[in-house]
Amino acid sequence: MSEVGPTIAPADLVPAVAADVRRGRRLAALVALAEPDDSTSLLVVLAGDSTLEVRRTELPPGVRTYPAISVEVPSAAWYEREIHDLFGLVAQGTGPLEPVVLPRAPASPHPMSLTPPSTIAGIQPKPAERARGEGVFTLHYGPVRSGVFESIQYLVETVGEEIPHLGVLVHHKHRGLEQRFSQLAVPDAVLLAERVEGTAAVAHALAFSQAIEELGGVSPPRPAGLLRVVHAELERIATHLDSVIRHTEGAGQAVANARMSVHKERILRLRAQLCGHRFGRGVVIPGGTTGPPLLEPTAALAAVAELETPLRADLDALMATPSFLDRLAQTGWLDTSLAAAHGALGPVGRGSGVANDVRGDRPYAAYPELGFVPATATEGDALARQQIRVEEIEGAVRLIRLALVELAGLPDGPWSVPVRAQDGTAIASVEAPQGELLYVVRVDSGRLIRVKPRTASFHNLGLLPRAFAGDIFTDFVFIEASFGLSPAGVAL
Amino acid sequence: MPWVLRGLRDGIVTTRYPRRPDDYGPTFRAAVSLRPGSPAGLIDTEAGLCPTDAIRSGDETPGALRVDRARCIVCGRCVARRPDVFQWDPTVELAATSAGALVVPPDPDLSLDALRSEVGRRVGALRRSVHIRHVDAGSDGSEEAEIAALSGPIYDIERLGMFFTASPRHADLLLVTGVGTAGMVDELLRTYEAMPEPRVVVACGTDALSGGLVGPTYSAGDGVGRLVPLDVLVPGSPPSPFTILHGLLLALGRLPRRRGPR
The missing domain is CATH 1.10.645.10 (Cytochrome-c3 Hydrogenase, chain B)
Structure with missing residues (x-):
């Protein structure tokens, strides 16, 4: 059902994926894998009308950065942030990577390495507020809120009625x-x-x-x-x-x-x-x-x-x-x-x-x-x-x-x-x-x-x-x- | 008004539990127990029989089997592999006031009635009207679905004077689900501390009792028992609405004096 093509160089990944998307492929996922030799593979899963194709690149041991795909394909952004949380890899060229699933303290280990740590120092993330203007305030809605809901926190930036921007924090129930x-x-x-x-x-x-x-x-x-x-x-x-x-x-x-x-x-x-x-x-x-x-x-x-x-x-x-x-x-x-x-x-x-x-x-x-x-x-x-x-x-x-x-x-x-x-x-x-x-x-x-x-x-x-x-x-x-x-x- | 007539269409669908046993109970694979007279010494020979180590031999009597329902995720592997030893238990009244009481067969020294009346005494003032605050501390979402069903017409806990409340300051009972994730520790404690005394804590689901198959990990605990003092433990993966309701009634000392429903 899925075809893994030949491994391409990290520098070629972004142009290749951008070309795939231009010819109608949909970016379905960006997934990192820690290899036994301490290198890291990145898989880009691309969906066609009836196929799944994979673009694969390999980051040699010690290389912790790769060119950001989200510069060309914005839907990759959340995947890049997640990979940063779990693997510590940095997507370059896209600005700061806000935490998604695991806000880690600076320099604390990342959980998906080959010898995973048993605990990780967490921090409370403070996402940048986006809406500007007179009377705009941010309502922190959740993770404990009215009704029986799963834990998720919305940062509702509002002037009272309209919601010019909404932030979403999901890390509270990250289970590893x-x-x-x-x-x-x-x-x-x-x-x-x-x-x-x-x-x-x-x-x-x-x-x-x-x-x-x-x-x-x-x-x-x-x-x-x-x-x-x-x-x-x-x-x-x-x-x-x-x-x-x-x-x-x-x-x-x-x-x-x-x-x-x-x-x-x-x-x-x-x-x-x-x-x-x-x-x-x-x-x-x-x-x-x-x-x-x-x-x-x-x-x-x-x-x-x-x-x-x-x-x-x-x-x-x-x-x-x-x-x-x-x-x-x-x-x-x-x-x-x-x-x-x-x-x-x-x-x-x-x-x-x-x-x-x-x-x-x-x-x-x-x-x-x-x-x-x-x-x-x-x-x-x-x-x-x-x-x-x-x-x-x-x-x-x-x-x-x-x-x-x-x-x-x-x-x-x-x-x-x-x-x-x-x-x-x-x-x-x-x-x-x-x-x-x-x-x-x-x-x-x-x-x-x-x-x-x-x-x-x-x-x-x-x-x-x-x-x-x-x-x-x-x-x-x-x-x-x-x-x-x-x-x-x-x-x- | 079509909806008015629709609302009357099926008559009363609400269960009469706890006043009467409910027929639905025995149809449901809610828990595992030992078949009477089952052979001993099984643990030594069966690796991988239980994914969560809920099956163990007794410490004081070597070879005597025990099933720890606080660890059991009700996957049924033991029943499928060794039907001569394990069986499905259709009881839905599974909640207990201590971890020891969730081990079957029970330790003969354990006095359930004493434990039950202790919680009952503490919450005596709450009997007629109880407000519940739910907190998800890292569940998979299925416990929330079953808790939400309690507000529906079939289980309808408002008929029993129980209400979900928005504010922990109005809450008498804290209903906690999930393994206890790192990201929810502070939120859970803040909610607990905001509640007025007397307060009762009910842990809902095997994940909340022991971590189940999920915890512990770098980000998940082995249940919420280390975070808040638990008064009632509700096993199940997830517990059915009847089992959750049983746990709520147990916490409030409001179970009728009978055994059932079977």
Whole structure:
């Protein structure tokens, strides 16, 4: 699925990537790898219409700088900052690299070196304030704030109503997962993948497993591929409903809020009936799935049919409720050309006309045969992103039904094949509820030496401050909910 | 007004727990326990049986197996590999007031009722109306989803006089999730110190109890127990809303005097 081209010199990296982007490639990730000989590799992952390509350069031992890619391709900026936090490498030519996931004290060690330190001296970052003018002040919103939220801090620069600039701090819940991954064997690492983003556990297990399967040269059996689709799409419904619930709460739609909460609970209970876990953990493993569904496919089909009709009726009613739609229309507008240039992912991108969806572009599991058409809209506001999610819930029900029908007609199993990862580097991708999820996995001497999850939330984060043009404080809840970022998946 | 009628459509969906057991409990793989009469001495022969070392032999009686639910991430590997020894436990009332009480089978010396009444006495003044402040100290996000469900119509904790509050100054109960990340230490302590006495702390989820599979790392702790004094421990990865609710009721000394729901 991914092609690693020849290694190019660090000085040639920026022109090469800029040329790739000019011919229509999308910068999907910038990932650093510490090599056994103390050199460092930089991988630039570029997505075409149906391919992933990799540009690779190598920094010799002792070289701690590289030319900044963000000078030519601005969407690389957050990756350069993250690499500075975790590897201590400095992207040159782009100004100071503000910390993202790990604000380190000056000269303190970086965690992703070959002999990682057990503790790191942290500091409280003080990002530069951007907005200027009379009466502008900065409101520190979070990480502990009203309601039950994951920890994330917004620096809201405002004059009281309008928000001329928004800063986002995500380091509070940095858990050091990338270092943790490399201490684990494959069967345990897939369990950690399920805990990177709790609301996308199936997607993470799937992306990690696909990378291991690529290194092992195996494909999971057909029944496992179908069961993977069932769980991945149930996860999409649950996570999209979570976003809908946040919207209805913000808009004061009490009945809709209650109804959607009930629908979501029923989805979680169906997932638990299928696998014993409300978030689908313990289903996907490298090589297939842990076993058959606990519920017969025909019984699961009946359960889906029972859920679907009232859910669809409520979603239709909600999307025809003017007092709800008015709050979302023209709120949180994300410019289509900005979204395209940044390569916006998931419902955020698809709401602004960027039609990438891994299920259609680089189909995996059982998606190639089930058929898939991505939902798109061009309005670019919170309503468009909401509309995408509603359509994707309906699409997910269709995919689940097709997969269950086929499962019902197949013999029971096999559910997995043995897989032994060969040494090498693999990049796998799936469409998580939040958008394209990449896993870069490096195996050396049979051990995992690098596992890098790149979540859609991380890639999209830089766009969030750009969606506040002309919006005021009371719109905040809709912009945040419609982006649907997972702080756990950003901070890792 | 279509939504008014929609709101009436399904009647009452709210659980009657804790007054009555809820049928959903037994359908759910909430925890692992030992099968009665299971063979001893398993640990020596089974490497990699548990990714978080939640299974260990007893210290005082060599060879006697114990499952530490504060460490268990409910992955089910032990049940799949050794169904003769381990089994799924459908109990959702899993919360406890001490780490020792989360080890199964329990130590016979442990007096649960004594521990329970101690917390109950301290929070006696809060009984009718309790305000909860949640803090995420490095979770994966799934605990927040389950806590948020408590406000929905099915679990509806407001019927029990429990409310989520914005300000720690109004809060009686601190509900903490996550492994305890370096970046949240100061924020967690500030929140705790801003709360008026008497205050209760409930740690929610295996990550918060022991670090689970995640901690410790250079940036994550082995749970939040070193940061704030814990009154109630709620195991699970994540704990289901019923288990969280059980933990809240346990913290407030408001559990009915019966065993269940099974």
